[in-house]
Amino acid sequence: MTRFRSAGFALATVATPMLLAACVSTPGPEVKGTGRCDASQLGWAIGQPGNEENMRRLSRESGAGLVNPIGPTTITTKDIRPDRLRVYMDKDNIITAARCE
Template identity: 35%
Template sequence: MIRPALLALPLLLSGCATMSPRVAGKGSCSADELADYAGRPATAKLGEEMMQASGSKVLQWIQPGQMVTMDFRSDRLRVKLGPDNKVASVSCG
């Protein structure tokens, strides 16, 4: 009886993941040109545009209150979202 429940656990937990990091781009991230993205709704297309504009390889969406690691990655673009699921701020690292 316990085994079927354990097998279903990964499926149930996968529903908890909201937006995981995406990988693409050239390399080193630069958020200098991304101020105009603030206030726009978070979509996959917007993420692709921001990665292209920043030159980042990795995109990380950060929900309000979400815990993130403190490690620095020069190729990562971090997009903090507001409670309305719109871009609040953008940074590299």
């Protein structure tokens, strides 16, 4: 009986740190840009395709640290972040609005 208890204790001693290591969260996404969004010069994007090239340009020109592409069925929250640019697109992936929200 003592032999089984010590084996169980040894297993618990080894397994506990491994299990706790699995609980460590990974860091969030890296924020790029100035961290302040300014959509005043982004009117050119309306009517353009929501492709990667245009998203990168919107990110660069707005200074936003986070760009959220929003499709017609995307559910969004009402929180406001000064570093976030939301790019609204229609069902054909055409940009309909770009707003700092």
